Amino acid sequence: MTLHDLAKELNLSIATISRALSRPEDVAPLTRQRVLAAVHRHGYTPNGTTRSLRTQQTRTIGVVVSDIRNAFFAAVVKAIEDEARANGYTVLICNADEDSAKEEAALQLLLDRKVSGVINCSTGANLDLLHTFQKSGAVLVDFDRESGLKNLDTVVVDNRRGAELATEHLVDLGHRDIATVAGPQHLSNARGRLIGFQDTLRKHNIQVKKSFVQYGNFRQESGYQAAQKLHSLRQPPTALFVANVEMAAGVIAFVRDKGVTIPQEISIVSFDDSFWARYMDPPLTVVAQPVETMGKCTMELLLARLRGGKPAQTKVFMPELIVRRSTCSPARSPR
């Protein structure tokens, strides 16, 4: 059922039908009624594809996240979507799995679809594609990580500060053998978290052992492996700062497999909070990001940009340490 069909049925021109739907005041009341009745009778819906073609805008925002099952991203996406929908935009979610090839595929898809904007949790690769986006007139926003591109809005948490908060907390408890499961260093957030960790230790004159810095890829399995490596060390750490929830999940899986007790044998503090962190055994001490606010803000910036005007800006949100029970003073006294 198209405008054409309706026009024929009602003996009107397609223009009149179109107008009856989009600018009711431009059409005689009686005509409008007839049109509306027919539309309803046939369950007609304008073809969004064609409208996009004609109006040259898809009113769609692409969001590239690493994994929608990750509670952090799920929450962000929800916030983004609510805000988008409220403004008449649709959100297209793509999983990149922290894999630059998949990210490329996702971006290519969004490019094909001529989205109005992209919220990118970049792997840092694919700069060329992102650049193509900008040239195409799409609005780009970096979220969670900085792609390194110029002239785009950026929404991040203060990663160094978050790591400081976490590390400081461990040091305060008396730990000296503190390790970290860091994220991939090509990501700005992972770098920030590692630097915050290292700086804090140095500030307290604690040597940063190389073996105490394990690198993961922000995904669960890598957390498991990192924990494994740390555990097999001659002198394992008494405390651990994990750079994101997913890896923390992996760490916890390993620790449980091994029967290591938290926090007595190892204190754990992780970046990112989630509903479950609170009810875990033991409840997890975490560095929480204001997820909903950040998601909403991201979309607001994007929409503002779309409406034109405003120059690009960077919003840095403050993380918060939530002390629960996965951290305590070390059993063996510090050397």
Next chain:
Amino acid sequence: MTLHDLAKELNLSIATISRALSRPEDVAPLTRQRVLAAVHRHGYTPNGTTRSLRTQQTRTIGVVVSDIRNAFFAAVVKAIEDEARANGYTVLICNADEDSAKEEAALQLLLDRKVSGVINCSTGANLDLLHTFQKSGAVLVDFDRESGLKNLDTVVVDNRRGAELATEHLVDLGHRDIATVAGPQHLSNARGRLIGFQDTLRKHNIQVKKSFVQYGNFRQESGYQAAQKLHSLRQPPTALFVANVEMAAGVIAFVRDKGVTIPQEISIVSFDDSFWARYMDPPLTVVAQPVETMGKCTMELLLARLRGGKPAQTKVFMPELIVRRSTCSPARSPR
């Protein structure tokens, strides 16, 4: 940058450019090379919107779920998306929040977008809209709940069996005062779970008290409220079967707020498993669904349907009881 622009630049017709990209063998090797070079040089991407218009297919599948933050749906969506992408389809995710008005908006959006198919976790309202979909030629699949429509593929878990498993487990432990936090009864899965619960109790000659059946809406807050009501009963239950994870989260939040101990004071078994359930305090006894398999299967059915042929079918998956430590025998002896 459009075909037109490229054509002008290369002094070819748009048809040739189009062919060079979509059916390389129909074009002279040299020409193809020239085209490819230009395409690459300009970062040209065919306009997906227009292509959809021309080919009359969007290669997009809409998925309507209640909340993407719900671990069950997050996992399902991931599985669906992977399978879709592997087959050249894009997935459009919509949140309905178990709210029929929001579901309507979501379906309307998908209708506008002329999606090729819809995977619907229906609230059961909006049958008319779903019907419009079918008339429009889109393929519909019911997931998790049955909309009641005829002639569509359906993927569900055996809800009665799941509830039986859970309830039987509680009865076996010696519980007689068993309550349930049921889902909204207009949803087929919620009905199945309640019936399985009731039948099992009856089978064991246990009276099903009215006050022991609390109804929630499958969302967290309603779990909290239901727990509250059960807790305030003169004679509270010693065991509880919760009909989904989200409500279980609410129940746990309440139970913790009140300082009630699990499982000593109350045994809890919930529908749906998640990574965290295992590491909670105590680890949660659950009825698990084969989430990934179900998600993948759903998409496979949909794609098969899209390719034509196959009549609609219903796949019922078997749930599995995973006993962890949130259930034990009751402290007070059964009356």
Next chain:
DNA sequence: TAACCGAATGTAAAGTTTTACATTGTAACC
């Protein structure tokens, strides 16, 4: 009554791609 006005409706173009059909040019064959 002629001229004009405005409301209601119609006409047609544009947006970009795909593809059936048409055209061109060249090589092969008799």
Next chain:
DNA sequence: GGTTACAATGTAAAACTTTACATTCGGTTA
């Protein structure tokens, strides 16, 4: 050499909507 055949490319229509501009027609004004 003229016909055939085929490969390469071109032409133009179609997909459906929005919208600038054009037309129609009843009524108002001088």
